[in-house]
Amino acid sequence: MADRTTTDTSTRHEELVSQTRPHPIWYLLVGIALLCVGFGAFCFWYQDHYHFITSGLRNLGFGGAPWGLHVGFYVIFVGVSFAGITVAAMARLFKVKELQPVTRLAELITITALISGSAAILADLGRPFDGVIKLPRYARPQSPFYGTFTMIGAGYLFSTLVFFFLAGRADAARMANQGPKLLRPLYRVWALGYSDSVQERHRHHITSYWLSLTIFPLLIIVQSTEGFIFGLQVGRPGWYSPLQPAAFVTLAGVSGTGVLIVVSLILRRLFSLRDKLPDSALRWLGNLMWVLAAIYLYFMLAEEMTATYAGPRSDRNVAHAIVTGVYAPYFWLTVVALGTCFVVPFYMFITKKSSITWLGVAASGGIIGAITKRLLIIVPSQTHGARIQFSSGSYTPSWVEFGFVVGLVGLMALLILLFTRFFPIVPDPELMKSDAYERAKKWPHDRLRITVTVAWALVSLSLLGVGLADSLRMWTGGNEIDPRIPYSPLLFAFGVMMMFCTAIVYEALPGSKSEDSHPEPSESVAPEETAA
Numbered sequence: 001m002a003d004r005t006t007t008d009t010s011t012r013h014e015e016l017v018s019q020t021r022p023h024p025i026w027y028l029l030v031g032i033a034l035l036c037v038g039f040g041a042f043c044f045w046y047q048d049h050y051h052f053i054t055s056g057l058r059n060l061g062f063g064g065a066p067w068g069l070h071v072g073f074y075v076i077f078v079g080v081s082f083a084g085i086t087v088a089a090m091a092r093l094f095k096v097k098e099l100q101p102v103t104r105l106a107e108l109i110t111i112t113a114l115i116s117g118s119a120a121i122l123a124d125l126g127r128p129f130d131g132v133i134k135l136p137r138y139a140r141p142q143s144p145f146y147g148t149f150t151m152i153g154a155g156y157l158f159s160t161l162v163f164f165f166l167a168g169r170a171d172a173a174r175m176a177n178q179g180p181k182l183l184r185p186l187y188r189v190w191a192l193g194y195s196d197s198v199q200e201r202h203r204h205h206i207t208s209y210w211l212s213l214t215i216f217p218l219l220i221i222v223q224s225t226e227g228f229i230f231g232l233q234v235g236r237p238g239w240y241s242p243l244q245p246a247a248f249v250t251l252a253g254v255s256g257t258g259v260l261i262v263v264s265l266i267l268r269r270l271f272s273l274r275d276k277l278p279d280s281a282l283r284w285l286g287n288l289m290w291v292l293a294a295i296y297l298y299f300m301l302a303e304e305m306t307a308t309y310a311g312p313r314s315d316r317n318v319a320h321a322i323v324t325g326v327y328a329p330y331f332w333l334t335v336v337a338l339g340t341c342f343v344v345p346f347y348m349f350i351t352k353k354s355s356i357t358w359l360g361v362a363a364s365g366g367i368i369g370a371i372t373k374r375l376l377i378i379v380p381s382q383t384h385g386a387r388i389q390f391s392s393g394s395y396t397p398s399w400v401e402f403g404f405v406v407g408l409v410g411l412m413a414l415l416i417l418l419f420t421r422f423f424p425i426v427p428d429p430e431l432m433k434s435d436a437y438e439r440a441k442k443w444p445h446d447r448l449r450i451t452v453t454v455a456w457a458l459v460s461l462s463l464l465g466v467g468l469a470d471s472l473r474m475w476t477g478g479n480e481i482d483p484r485i486p487y488s489p490l491l492f493a494f495g496v497m498m499m500f501c502t503a504i505v506y507e508a509l510p511g512s513k514s515e516d517s518h519p520e521p522s523e524s525v526a527p528e529e530t531a532a
Contacts, residue, residue, distance in 0.1 A: 022421060023270045033414035040407010043400045044123055052126055056398045065382035065395040070124035072375045073405050075226055076255065077117030077412075079248070079370065082223055083256020084110035085160050087285070088167075089212035098284040101277050104427050105267070106260055107164040112415045113259075114157045116408040123404055136490035138482060141471055154493035156222050159500045163211050166204060166507055169194040171424050183422060192508040200507075207503040214500075223249040230377065238307070238318035238381035247299045251370055253292040254341060258366030261285050265360050267420055276426040279356055286345035286359045289366055293342040300335075300373075321384040322376055326394070330372045337369030453506040460498030467492025 047054050058064025084106040091099035125131040172190035179187055194200060224245035230236075231244030241247075261282055268277050307319035322331050344362035348354055383393040419425070469475065470488035485491065 023272075026270045026417065026421070029270075030414065030417050033410045033417060036406050036410025037414055038407075040404050040410060043403035043407060047123065047400050047404070048128065054398060054400045056396045056401060058393070058395075060382060064393050065379050067124070067378050067382060068395055069375075069397045069401040069405050070120050072371075072378050073408060074117050074120040074124070075248075075374050075378075076371055077113045077120060077408070078222065078226065079252030079374075080256045080259050081110040081113040081117070081156070081160075082219055082249070082252035083254075084108075084113065084260060085163070085215060086219060086253065086256070087260060087288075088163065089215050092208045093212040093216075096284070098280050100281075100429065101426050102260060102264060102281050102285070104164070104167065105264060105277075105425050107160060107167070108416055108419055108425070109256070109260060109263060109412075110160045111157065111164060112412040113256075114160070115415070116412045118157075119411070120405075120408055136493070137487050139471065139489040140473075141468070154496040155218055155500075158497045159211065159215055159218060162500045162503055163208070163215065165190070166207055166211075166503060167427060168423070169204075169508070170196060170428050174428070175423065180422065193510065194508075203507045207507045211500075211503055220249060223252050236381055237312070237314035238322075238384075239377070240315075241303060241306075243299050243303060247296065247303075250292055250296045250299065251373060254289060254296055254338070254366045255370030257285050257289040257292065258341065258363035258370070261289070261363035262360060262367065263416065265356065267425060271420065271425070273426065279354060282356060282359060283348075283354060286362065287349055289363065290342050290345040290349065293338050293366060294346070297335075297338055297342060300338075318380050318384050321380050321392075325384075327376060327380050330376055334369045334372045334376065337365040337372070340365035341369060449506065449509055452509060453502055456505045457499065457502045460495050460502065462495070463491055463498060464495030467495055 055068070056064070057066055057068050057070075059066055087099055087106040088103040088110075090096060091103045122128040122131065169191050172187045173194040173196065176184050176187035176191055227245035227248035230239040231241055233239045264277050264282060264285075268274050304319060304323060307315045308323075321327055341362050344358050344365075348359070379395050383395055466485070467488045467490070470483045470485045471492055473483065475484060483489075
């Protein structure tokens with residue numbers, strides 16, 4: 001038994017060390033990403049210093065569009081994040097074994113995409129630093145930015161961080177003993193005393209299950225809210241459609257799955273992870289991608305036919321500008337890209353043939369199609385969709401906008417590359433085995449742990465409710481401009497974050513003496529004998 005344990009530890013150590021020796025191309029990619037981030041930061045400063053005239057954005061009625069690349073890539077980044085955490089939650093909730101190797105990468109993509117998306121929407125404010133100060137203080141729930149600040153920033157991003165943090169504790173504990181010495185204190189902080197006991201595995205199973213159930217409706221709300229921002233705009237032809245929320249959710253799945261496949265292929269090459277990120281996981285993702293692509297192509301057909309044959313004149317003008325007018329090249333590029341995203345993996349599915357290279361091509365098509373389609377949703381309805389007698393305009397992004405977007409993509413790539421350099425990107429498969437969960441049920445419940453967890457949840461609900469009520473100005477009948485409690489939107493966001501921290505309290509809180517007094521049963525002893 002001791003020899004086998006020593007062998008397993010040595011093997012895992014070699015696996016960890018092998019991941020910290022990336023392909024030489026890794027250094028080149030990190031250098032390019034750093035240059036992109038630096039250039040993006042310069043463009044952000046340039047736009048803030050010389051104002052929006054440096055961009056290609058203009059006011060409605062003055063020949064331009066007030067929303068462009070900034071808003072477009074905000075929607076794209078949030079859409080990419082949707083598929084990442086959805087895949088991770090699906091793998092744990094429905095125990096999809098083929099997806100287990102890509103769960104951590106999916107969570108990482110979600111986190112980095114949300115960070116880049118938040119930066120994109122800040123740049124679109126015009127005075128971003130003023131917005132950062134005033135938004136937590138005066139925001140109203142009636143504003144879309146309130147949802148961006150609370151639902152996406154506090155809820156969506158923080159819930160993913162909690163999910164990511166708890167799922168990585170086991171590997172963090174191992175890295176604290178076997179990883180780079182300089183980073184071992186950080187690994188110990190992440191591990192929070194994790195010892196890989198049966199009780200800890202059981203608690204992780206419970207928290208990951210309930211977090212997955214909580215995150216799923218949150219994802220749908222966030223993506224649907226983005227669709228409603230466009231679909232509920234009054235007097236804006238081309239946006240009004242009951243399909244907008246459903247279409248936003250579907251296209252988010254296409255783009256996010258495509259990014260996950262492409263990043264997986266790159267990391268397999270950089271860190272020699274072909275065995276750890278197997279073809280079976282990528283094929284599963286490919287099947288999910290072509291189903292979502294087929295649904296979205298149907299939505300596109302339904303929207304275009306309705307606008308062309310039954311829509312008012314202003315809606316027909318927007319539809320004609322997209323399909324046959326000035327935006328036609330981008331529309332047909334979208335059709336070809338999404339068609340490739342559907343046809344290639346569907347052909348492999350029905351023929352039972354597999355080509356990872358072609359799957360990467362299809363995933364790239366999904367990414368390109370999602371980008372061009374998001375911009376087609378946003379821009380034409382502003383330049384060609386005015387119901388009043390405005391002349392048609394145009395929108396051409398400036399180098400400042402392009403540079404800022406390049407910086408956001410570089411930031412996302414840099415964070416992923418650095419993380420995979422110093423932490424295992426494939427989670428420990430031993431953690432997901434279910435035998436420990438069944439054995440742990442034989443132990444009595446820790447009443448102290450449950451009491452502290454419930455108390456924490458009640459406090460967070462109180463903060464959440466008070467912050468939301470005052471943000472709505474409910475105590476004043478909506479007659480006052482400012483909330484009575486300073487920073488009540490921030491109080492609501494803090495309550496949301498505390499609520500998700502309940503999972504950390506339950507899982508990572510040190511056990512009581514009654515819980516620790518029950519030893520872990522050996523593999524050769526039945527659970528009933530141990531309990532006896």
